[in-house]
Amino acid sequence: MSSSVSDRTRNLQTAALAILAALVILGIALADDYGPSWDEVFNDQAGLKAIRAYSLGSFLTNQHDDYIHGTFYFMIYAGASRFLASLPLGLERVEVRHFLNYLTFLLAVWACHHFVRGMLGRRAAYITAILMVGQPLYFGHAFINQKDMPFLAFFTASIAFGVSATRAIQERVRRISDDPRPRTRTSLASRLASMRAAWHGSSRSARIGFVLLGMCGAALTVELLAESFVYPSLERMLDQAYAGQASESVNRLFQAVAEDAHKTPLEIYRLKLHSAYTLLRAIAIPLTVAGLIGTWHRKIAPVRLRLPALQDPAYRSVILAGALLGLTSAIRVIGPFAGLLTGMYMLVRLRKRAGTAILVYGSTAAVVAYLAWPALWGNPVAEFWTRLTGSMSFDQPHDVLFEGVILVSSGLPAHYLPKLLLLQFPAPTLLAIPLGIFMAVRSARRREVDGALIILAVLWFVLPLVAQILLKVPLYGNTRQLLFATVPLLVFAGMGWESVLRALNRRWALGIAILLALAPGVLHIVRFHPYEYVYYNELAGGVGGAEGSFEMDYWCTSYRELVERLNSDAPAGARVAAWGPVEAAAELARPDLIVEPLVPGWEGANYRMACGRGLLDQSFFAGTQVLHEVRRDGVLLGRVDASP
Numbered sequence: 001m002s003s004s005v006s007d008r009t010r011n012l013q014t015a016a017l018a019i020l021a022a023l024v025i026l027g028i029a030l031a032d033d034y035g036p037s038w039d040e041v042f043n044d045q046a047g048l049k050a051i052r053a054y055s056l057g058s059f060l061t062n063q064h065d066d067y068i069h070g071t072f073y074f075m076i077y078a079g080a081s082r083f084l085a086s087l088p089l090g091l092e093r094v095e096v097r098h099f100l101n102y103l104t105f106l107l108a109v110w111a112c113h114h115f116v117r118g119m120l121g122r123r124a125a126y127i128t129a130i131l132m133v134g135q136p137l138y139f140g141h142a143f144i145n146q147k148d149m150p151f152l153a154f155f156t157a158s159i160a161f162g163v164s165a166t167r168a169i170q171e172r173v174r175r176i177s178d179d180p181r182p183r184t185r186t187s188l189a190s191r192l193a194s195m196r197a198a199w200h201g202s203s204r205s206a207r208i209g210f211v212l213l214g215m216c217g218a219a220l221t222v223e224l225l226a227e228s229f230v231y232p233s234l235e236r237m238l239d240q241a242y243a244g245q246a247s248e249s250v251n252r253l254f255q256a257v258a259e260d261a262h263k264t265p266l267e268i269y270r271l272k273l274h275s276a277y278t279l280l281r282a283i284a285i286p287l288t289v290a291g292l293i294g295t296w297h298r299k300i301a302p303v304r305l306r307l308p309a310l311q312d313p314a315y316r317s318v319i320l321a322g323a324l325l326g327l328t329s330a331i332r333v334i335g336p337f338a339g340l341l342t343g344m345y346m347l348v349r350l351r352k353r354a355g356t357a358i359l360v361y362g363s364t365a366a367v368v369a370y371l372a373w374p375a376l377w378g379n380p381v382a383e384f385w386t387r388l389t390g391s392m393s394f395d396q397p398h399d400v401l402f403e404g405v406i407l408v409s410s411g412l413p414a415h416y417l418p419k420l421l422l423l424q425f426p427a428p429t430l431l432a433i434p435l436g437i438f439m440a441v442r443s444a445r446r447r448e449v450d451g452a453l454i455i456l457a458v459l460w461f462v463l464p465l466v467a468q469i470l471l472k473v474p475l476y477g478n479t480r481q482l483l484f485a486t487v488p489l490l491v492f493a494g495m496g497w498e499s500v501l502r503a504l505n506r507r508w509a510l511g512i513a514i515l516l517a518l519a520p521g522v523l524h525i526v527r528f529h530p531y532e533y534v535y536y537n538e539l540a541g542g543v544g545g546a547e548g549s550f551e552m553d554y555w556c557t558s559y560r561e562l563v564e565r566l567n568s569d570a571p572a573g574a575r576v577a578a579w580g581p582v583e584a585a586a587e588l589a590r591p592d593l594i595v596e597p598l599v600p601g602w603e604g605a606n607y608r609m610a611c612g613r614g615l616l617d618q619s620f621f622a623g624t625q626v627l628h629e630v631r632r633d634g635v636l637l638g639r640v641d642a643s644p
Contacts, residue, residue: 016126023106023133030143031099032092033530035560037144040097041583044081047074053374062378068387072330072372073150076100094587098143101150105142108153108487109133115160116491118167119453120498127501128494130514134521135490137424138483140533144557145480147332152484154328155338159460161321162342162361163453166349168314169357173350198301206299213295217288224281231277238273242266278378315360322361326368333387337464339365341456348452398476401613404549409474417468420479421486423540423550426520430537432496433489439499440492457488477554528632531557547635548616556611558630558638559585565628566593566607566640576640577605579614604643611638 050071053063065071081096109129117125132138141149199207223230240246241254258269297303321342329335339362346354346361370376376383398409402416422430444451464485467473475481497517504510525532528543534553536546546552559581566576567590575594578585586595596602608624610617615636624641631637 020106020110024103027099027102027106027143030530031102032095034098034143035530035557035563036094036581036584036587037146037555037557038581038584040094040144040146041587043074043146044078044093044097046071047076047078048082050075050374051079053377062383063374065375067375068390069147069332070330070335070369070373071375072327073104073146073154077146097146101144101146102142104150104153105138108138108149108156111153111157111160112487112490115156115163116494118160118163119449119491120495123501124494124498127498128491131429131494131497131517132490134518134525135425135429136521136524136528136532136535137479139521139525140528140531140535141480141483143530144533144555145483148480148483151328151332151335152487154324154331155335155484156487158321158324158328158335158338159342159456161317161324162338163345163456165314165317165321165361166342166346166357168317169346169350169353172312172314173353195301202300210292210295210299214292217292220288221285224284227277231274234273234277235270238269239266242269315357318357318360319364322364323368325361325365326370327372329365329369330372333384333391335369336365341460344459345452345456392471392473398474399613400476401549401551401616406613406616409476410472412472412475414469417465417475417479417482420550421489423536423546424479425489425537426524426535427537427539428497428517428520429490429493432493432500432517434496435499436492436494436496439495457491461485461488478551531630531632531637534632534635534637543633543635551612552615552635553612553630553637556581556584556638558611559609560588561630562609562611562628562638562640563588566590566609569627570607574607575605576607576609577602579610579617579620580612585609606643607640608643609638609640615639 046067049065077097077100080100081093084096085091085093109132112132113125113129116128138149237246237250238254241250244251246254258264293303325335325339325342328338343358343361346357350357370380375387400407400409400412402412407413440449440454440457443449444454464482468475468482479486497513500513501510504513520537521535524535524543528534531553533555534543536543536550540546540550543552559578563585566574567588570576570590570593572592573594574592575596576585576589577598578595579598582595582597589595596605602608607627608621610620611630614620615638621639621641624643627640627642629636629639
């Protein structure tokens with residue numbers, strides 16, 4: 001019996017690896033079919049700028065970067081695409097970027113599988129993963145969305161690894177409690193009591209000396225961080241030395257260090273001074289802490305440092321989960337929400353023992369986020385808070401097509417998000433979600449599944465939804481900014497379909513059920529390639545019924561097909577007036593073509609090109625002749641006209 005079970009497990013693992021390999025090969029084959037998305041060029045430049053922050057010697061200094069979200073993935077996006085495109089492999093940067101995006105989608109599928117497997121078992125995990133791959137909304141965004149798909153992937157991975165780390169700590173506690181050997185209690189309370197006893201048992205002179213040293217260390221730390229007195233004095237001294245007006249010794253020192261000072265602007269030396277000061281701060285503060293620990297050890301009581309996070313595999317898993325959370329936060333500013341969900345789960349499952357795990361988890365995440373997000377350097381708390389509040393309000397207005405009306409992104413109705421969620425998932429997925437929720441609640445009551453995980457999944461979806469509705473957080477591009485919050489819907493859909501498959505005993509019935517679950521989404525993916533994300537279900541009358549009422553090609557990836565036609569037909573030096581993402585069109589255009597935005601004088605352009613919502617402005621194409629249209633199933637996604 002055990003032999004047959006292990007054989008079945010190996011067969012499932014082999015099949016999973018084969019499917020994963022097939023998906024990777026599919027991604028390689030399809031990556032070059034997609035056009036650049038709206039902000040692709042801009043995000044690529046943001047990643048390159050962040051990479052330069054590491055290489056210019058400005059590590060840990062304020063970057064004065066006004067990009068609101070993190071740039072960790074953009075650094076991979078920009079760096080890897082440039083490196084691979086430079087190799088003699090015949091690769092273009094656009095297709096490399098799209099394949100990297102697709103790999104993050106596969107990470108999301110694997111992380112979701114890992115999460116469901118820990119909650120419901122192997123079969124439910126495989127069903128959920130297959131459902132995820134078959135969602136047109138996900139599959140379309142997988143290649144072209146360098147913002148929301150990577151965040152969805154890392155957010156899901158943060159949750160999955162945080163839950164696994166919690167279980168590892170639970171198992172560690174169980175092993176310790178089952179161990180009959182006596183052990184010494186080393187709780188935080190007992191350690192504090194031991195320190196108080198050592199303090200009262202030491203000499204008065206030792207206590208006074210330690211307090212004075214601690215006050216000096218605290219003052220030094222505050223000064224190094226605040227830059228109130230020392231750094232301004234150093235900067236004034238530099239200004240005087242640059243002008244030759246400092247003391248003789250300072251002038252000689254400056255001339256020795258900066259031999260060609262007259263050739264270099266003062267601002268460059270100020271930047272170097274701040275970099276050196278920041279490096280000094282990064283060294284001095286840990287040395288101050290080490291000095292205080294050493295003084296306590298010599299004058300008060302011996303210090304026995306125990307680092308369970310480095311010695312215990314369970315705590316190493318907590319560090320890994322914290323690192324993933326830090327990288328998630330360095331992709332989008334609301335990444336710590338994953339940490340909040342995981343921390344709540346730790347509190348529920350670990351109770352009194354959650355303190356150390358949460359401390360290690362949160363500290364690791366904070367350090368990794370700081371190191372992976374250059375915009376936080378210098379003043380992490382203020383920079384992060386500014387970005388968090390800015391993302392909630394997002395003053396830059398965007399037009400949104402919803403129910404046939406153009407709305408402002410900051411004034412969306414309360415039913416905007418719920419309605420789009422009902423319209424953008426295939427009917428079999430929507431029908432399976434309530435069944436999955438019912439099965440989850442019933443299984444939790446019977447204690448067949450971890451009820452805390454069910455609550456986590458519900459909060460994962462509900463809290464962002466409620467926050468968007470109540471706080472009126474601006475959205476545009478349909479639901480793409482909250483794609484990460486839709487993963488629990490797929491989890492419950494997987495649970496629903498797993499319960500259906502469990503009730504079926506015949507192989508042919510299983511095959512029909514799987515076909516019903518996947519067919520609508522897969523058919524749309526094949527029919528609408530490479531615009532799969534333009535999907536609306538039967539509640540909207542399909543994509544044809546949604547045309548004119550809801551957003552279509554809001555990423556404007558149809559510009560690739562339009563530009564390829566212009567590259568073939570347009571005469572040398574032709575002017576092209578493009579609505580929306582001009583950079584996306586210009587990146588693929590012939591070098592001699594002039595692709596320009598709708599600035600004064602655009603009416604004289606030889607060609608006019610629009611996509612998505614821009615197609616609704618019929619005056620834009622007044623008096624022109626259609627050169628080429630991008631259509632799928634009769635639905636217009638993009639158009640380029642020749643001017644008279």
